[in-house]
Amino acid sequence: MLNIENLHVSVGDKPILKGINLQVKPGEIHAIMGPNGSGKSTLSHVLSGKSGYTVTQGQVTYEGKDLTEMAPEIRAREGVFLAFQYPVEIPGVSNIYLLKAALNSIRKHQGLSEVDAMDFLTLIKEKVRLLEMDEKFLYRAVNEGFSGGEKKRNEILQMAVLEPKLCILDETDSGLDIDALKVVAEGVNSIRSPERSFVMITHYQRLLDYIKPDFVHVLAHGQIVKSGGPELALELEEKGYSWVENKQAA
C-alpha cells in the first residue's frame, strides 16, 4: 500500500529526513517511536502533502502511484488520513458541516452521489457514540475551545466518519487521560480491517497495549535506526532511546 524508499526531506537547506525506508502492507499496523525532534511529524506531513518540505531524494508510492506528485486534497480523497499532533481551530465552521463537506468531496472523487442528509445523521451519530462524545460537539466550531484531549478524540471521529485506507496518527495518545485513551483505542480497533493500514506515531508503550502493532520502528536523526515486533517497544521503554541511538553510532 505504502512504499517509502530512501526518502530525504529538507526544510529550506536543513535536511530533516535522511533516507527513510518503510513498507506498509494492507491491514498492517506500524508504530513509529523516537526522540523529540527526530522527524516523526515531518514524515507524517510529507506523506499528507503539507507545503514547506522539499523531497531531495528517494520516492514514495501509495497504491502504486507517486504520492509526492498528488495535491494534498487528492491524497485525502484517495484515502490518506492524518490525525494531527496539533489539530487547528476553525472558528465559525461547525464540526458537522466540515465532516459533511469532507465526506462529500471524498464521495464525489469516488464517483458517488452526495450523502443523503438522514443517512449522514445516522452515520455520524453512530460514530459519536462509538467515541463516547457528546453530540453537542457536532454543532460546535471545529476544535474551538476544545480541550487537548477533546481535540484528539475529534480527530479520530473524523477518521471514523471518512473511513480512509491509510491512517496516520501523530501522537494521538498524547494528552489523553487513561479512560480517553481506551475509548480512542477502541475507536481505532473498531475500524481495523484487512484493507486498512495504520501508521501510529507515539512516545508511549501504553497505546500499544491497546492497539497491537505488527511492527515497531525507531526514528532517530531522520533515519529509521531499528525495526522490530511489539517487543521492541517494551525494550525501548526499559532502556530508553540512547540504547538504539548508540547502537547505530557503533
Place this chain on the structure above:
Amino acid sequence: MSASAKEIEQLIGKEYKQGFVTELETDTFPPGLDEEVIHKLWKIKNEPEFMLEYRLKAFRHWQTMKSPEWAFVKFEPIDYQAVSYYSAPKRKEDGPKSLDEVDPQILEAYKKLGIPLDEQERLAGVAVDAVFDSVSVATTFKSKLKEAGVIFCPISEALREYPELVQQYLGSVVPTGDNYFAALNSAVFTDGSFVYIPKGVRCPMELSTYFRINAANTGQFERTLIIADEGSHVSYLEGCTAPMRDENQLHAAVVELIALENAEIKYSTVQNWYPGDKEGKGGIYNFVTKRADCRGDNSKVSWTQVETGSAITWKYPSCVLTGNNSIGEFYSVALTNNYQQADTGTKMIHIGKNTRSTIISKGISAGHAQNTYRGLVKVLKGAENARNYTQCDSLLVGDKCGAHTFPYVEVKQPSAQVEHEATTSKISEDQLFFCQQRGLSAEDAVSMIVNGFCKEVFKELPMEFAVEAQALLGLSLEGSVG
C-alpha cells in the same frame, strides 16, 4: 503540496459574471453639469414645482462643498463635467405601462442576472422594482401590493402621483447639504424606489429593488425613500450590478428610511457592483449615504449589508434613534479583493430614552485590498439608559492586504452603556492544510472559512438572499489553484 501564501493569492482571484453590456438605443444627456442640466432633468421627469427648487438648492450648496478626504480610500479626483447625468432606454411617451411594453432586451438582461421580471417566474413573495441606468423600467406585483394599501413604485412616479407624501419626507433624514455626495445626489437623482406602508400594515411580501448600471460614462444617482407608518412592518432588499468597463463609474445614492411609532424596517443589501479588474482598473465608485430615522417610539430599523463589489465603497448606513425605546441594528459583511477599497461602517445616534443599538461588522480583506471599519456611536444627553454593543471582526486572506478599525464613541449621558469588541485574524496555512487533508480543495476551504466567519451576519438576511450571499462570497473568492 498545500496552498502556500502565494497560492492563497491566486485562490481569491475572482471572475465577475455580471459584466455584460446590453446594446440599447438610449436617451442620454451629453456630459456636463450646470443649472440648465438640472432644469432639463426636472422637465424630462415631469416633476412637481417644488422639486426644481429642491434640486437647485442642493446644486448650489454642492458647488460650495469639497469632496471629502477623511476616508481611508485613494482615488483620482472625479471630473464631474465628464459624466452624463441622465441615460435611459428610449421609450414611448410615458414609459411602459405594463411588463409587455418593456423592451425585451432589458427583460433579457435582468433574466441573465437571475432576476426574472415576469411575475409568474419570480419568487413568490418578492416584488421587484428594476432600475436600469437612470430610470425604473418595471415594478412587479404592484396591484397586489396596492390591495394591502402599500405603495411601491419608482420615486419619479411617486413624485407625480403622491407629491405631498414625498415632499413631506424627502430630505427629512438626509438634508440636501448633508455631505458632498448627498448634495450631488439631491441635485441630480434620476430614479429609485419609493415605499409607503400604511398604519398597522405588515407588508405582504418582500420588496426589492435591483439596480443595474449599463450605459458608459454615466453616473447612477438613485434615491430611495421608505416610510413605515405607525405599527407597520416591511422587509426590503437591494441588489446591484454593472458591466465590466475600464473606466471608473460613479454611483452616488441616497437612501432615507423613516420608521414611525412601533414600526419596523428591515433593509438588506447585496452589493455586487463591478469591482474592477485584477490590476485595479475600472470598477464602480460606490459613494452612498444611507440613513434611517427611528422617529417614533418603539420603532426599529435593521440594516444588513453584504458588500462584495465596487472599486471603492464609501458608505455608513446609520440610525438616528429619535424615539424612546427605539432600536437600531447594523450587520455588515464587506469583502474586498485585488485592489478594492472599502471604508464602511455605521453611525448610531442615540437621542431617545432606552434606545438600543447593535453593530456587528465582518470585514474580509484579500489580495492587495484595504478594508476599513469606521463607526460612530453617539449618545446625546437625553438618551437615558442608552445601550450599544459593537463587535468588529476582520479576517485577512494572504499578507498584502490591510484591515483598519476606527471606532468613535461620544457619550454625553452617564447612564449609557457602550461596549466594543474587536478582533483581527488571518486564514492560516495550517487551517487550509487541515481542510485539504480532509479532502476539501483550498478554494472550498477558504470559502468555508469565510462563510463561517460571516455566519452571524448571514443569519440576519432573508432566507433566499442568505443563500445568494453565500454563493456570491464563494464566487468572489473563486479562482484557480496553483
